[in-house]
Amino acid sequence: MKRILALSLFPTAAFAHPGGHFDQPFLDGILHPFSGADHLLAMVAVGLWATVxxxxxxxxxxxxFVLALLTGGMMGASGLALPLVEPMILASILLLGTATALALCPALPVSLLGVAAFGLAHGFAHGAEGPAQGMALYALGFVAASACLHGLGLGLGLALTSRVIRFLGGATAVAGLALAFA
Known part of the structure; x- marks a missing residue:
């Protein structure tokens, strides 16, 4: 938790768009979701909310999330426009964290629509930052890493008590607020 707070104090660390050299597209794709607190927090929160x-x-x-992530990645790589990507990414942290903290359980189609919208925004950001060559390997990398982060959230959700999971959701939402003001 201290690392998340520390990352939120540095605006350049808050968003996952540092630019890369893309000399190894698959590895760069794997690393991209880990390169900023915004993607990391939201993807783990998907798993936490799913367990709740x-x-x-x-x-x-x-x-x-992963299917929408892939779709958004293709959109970003192809140069299509998607308005409000960064605000949607920030909203994903706040709303996924809040939904987990409050143990909200709307109808599954409503939840899936929200999660997909957030996945589309995250994927667009990944795809827009991707390499000109090797995009398929890069996409495979960021999809695999994102699925692993969802798995981390699921694992935490299954291993921890409801109270701790809800606390982590609240902490995620607070970290999202910190990123908003970074």
Whole structure:
């Protein structure tokens, strides 16, 4: 938690768009979701909220995010425009964290639509920052890393008590607020 707070104090560390050399597209794709607190927090929060929601949401929420992530990545790589990408990424941290903290469980289609919208924005950011050559390997890398981060959230959600999970959701939302003012 101290690392998340420390990252939130440095604006250049807050957003995952440092630019890369892309000499190894697959590795760069894997590293991209870890290069900024915004992507890291949101992707773990998807897994946490999925465990709070339970049932089919445990697999459907991460899958929805990853499929939308891939779609957004293709959009970003192709140069299509998607307005409000950074505000959507920030909103994903705040809302996913809040939903987890409050143990909100709307109807599954509503949850999936929200998670997919956030996945689209995150994917667009990944794709827009991707390499001109090797985009397929880069996309495979960021999809794999994102799925692993969802898995981390799911693992934490399954291993921890409800109270701790909800605390982590609240901490995620607070970190999102810190990023908003960084």
């Amino acid at each position: 929601s339970g049932g089919r949401a445990v697999w459907a929420m991460p899958l929805s």
